[in-house]
Amino acid sequence: MDLAGGSVNAELDDRDVIEYFKRSYRAVDGLWFMKVEERYGFDTALEIDDDVWRVMPKIQARALKSIMNESNGLESLARCFTAKLSLEEFEFASTCDGRCARFVVTRCPWHEIMVRAGRAELNERVGSRICWSELEVWASEFGDGIVPRRDRRICRGDESCEIEFELKNGAEH
Template identity: 30%
Template sequence: MIKLSELSKEDKLFFFERSWVTLDGLWFLEIENETDWNTALKIDKIVWIRLLKTIIRRMQRYLKLDTLSPVNIIKILTLRWSIEGWEYKILKNGENEIDIGIITCPYKEAMNRNPERKDKISLICKNMCLPFYKEVIEDTNPNIRFDITKSQGLGDNHCNFKFTFKDKMPQKEEKLIKKVVTLEDRLFYFENHWFTMDGLWMVETENELGKKLALKIDIVVWQRLYQIIFRRLKRYLNIEDNSIKDLIKILEFAWSCEGYNYEIVKKEQTEAILNIKACPYKEMMDRNPERHERIEAICKDMCIPFYEPAIAEFNPKILLERKQFLGVGDSICDYHFKLK
C-alpha cells in the first residue's frame, strides 16, 4: 500500500486538479444525454450554488477570516479563481464598488476546445453565471449587489463582475489585493471540494430524476472518469506496459489519493488481490443518515461496473472478481485481478 505520507503534494494535486473540471463536466454531459440541456443546466445551477456556498465557508476558515465582509467574500472568490486558473484584473477598487475583469475562464476554455459545446457557451454565460453568482453572493452578504455587465460568452472581450455595496466599507477594511497562490492553497481547494462536488451532483440528480436514473448516470460518469484517470496516471507514472502489476500501480496511486485504507494481499504478474478496509465514499454516506439506505445499492451496483471499462481499455485480458462488500456488512471489499 502507498501511504499518504509517501505521496507528494504534487502527486495529490495532479490527481485532484486534473480531475476537477472533468468530473464536473461528465456529470453535466451524462445528465444531458439522459434528459435534455435544460434539465442538466437546472441541476448544474443547484449543485454549484450549494458548492460555492460550501467553498466560501471552508475558505473563510482556511484563510482565518473573522467575517464574510464584502472584501473578504471577494478575497475568497478571487482566490478560488486563481486556484482554478482564471485570469482576471481588478478594474476598480473603491469604497462602494469593486469591479473585476475576467480575461480567461477555464470553464469557457473547456467548452471552446469541444466543438459540440461551442453553441452552448452563450447559454451557460447568460443562464448560469449571473443567477448563480448573484444568489450565492447576495445570500452570503446582503450588503452586496452583484451584476455581470460584460460577458465573453455574449461577445465582449472580457467579463465584468461588478460588486456594489449598499453601505460604504469601513475605513479599516483593507483594500482588495491579489493573493499569491501556493501549492498548499491549490491542494486544499481541490482535495476538499472534489468529494463534495461529486456528492452534490449525485444528491441533486436524485432529487430531480429519482434514485434509479441517478445511479445509472453516476455509474456512467465514473466509468468515463476512471478511464480518463487511468490514461492520465499511466502517463504520469511512466508506465509503459499493461500487466496486472502495472494496473495495481495505478490503483495504488488513485486509491491513496482518494483516501482508501487498503492492503495488497498478492501482487504478481498474472494475479493480484487487494482488500479495501475503509472506503471514503462509504464513510461519507455513513455520516449522512439520509444516505444510509443507499449504501448497499451503491456498493453492489456501482463499484464493480465503474471499473470495468477502464480495466478493459488498459488490458482486456485482465478480469476483476468481487465477492465481499463493506456496504453489505463484510469486513472488506475484495478486488481479485487475474488474467482471463
C-alpha cells in the same frame, strides 16, 4: 488587505490546495447526484451516476499511466490502482503475483461519506453498481486480458472489500 490582482494561492501550501480540491471533488460527486435524484428519482440518478463512473475511471487511469510512465499490463494496473486508492485515502493492503493483483480495502472514504450523509441504507445499491463499473473500466484500460473480481464489500456490511484483477487464461502479463 488588497486582494485585487494578488495571489491568494501564495498563502496556501500544497497540502491546503490538495485538501481544497479533494473536498470539492467529493462534494460535487454527491451534490450532483442528490440534485438529479430530487428531480428524477433515485433510480435515474443511479443510472446517470453509473454513466459518469464509466468515464471517470478512464480519465483517472490514463492520467496515472501517463504521470507514472506506465503501460498496459497487470503490474501497471496494480501500481496505478494502488496510487488511485492512496490518493483517495482508502486504507488497504495489496499484492500482485503476475497473474492476479489483490486489494483488501479496510477503509472506504466513499462509504464513510454515505454514512455521514445519513444514506447508509442506499450504500449497497450505489456501491455494488458504481464500484463494479469502476473496476471494469480500470481493467479495460490496462489490456483486454484483465478481468475484475470482487467478493467482500464494505457497503454490504463486510469488514473489507476484496478486489482482484486477474489475467484471463492465456493472457500475457
